[in-house]
Amino acid sequence: DAYLAYYNHRRPHMALGGLAPLEFLAKMQAESVPQSQMY
Template sequence: MPSQIPELQRELDAYLDHYNRRRPHRALGGLAPLEYLARIRGEAVPTESQMC
């Protein structure tokens, strides 16, 4: 089982990235959560390289 944990972590990370950075949310006016947060704070939307 330990050999499966790194693969599971990669899949979870990819899902969270998609959910928070790319997937539009109706409740947020069609924006992804990080884009919405950046807009209400008056900031630029973080890029992939800034998130790593």
């Protein structure tokens, strides 16, 4: 259902700092340290 897809994946969520889940995921991936750089 298109509404559920929007509601769950594209609308801003207060728990994610006002970001949509897909935006939050992209932000976390960009900020994360690659495992090859971890000790």
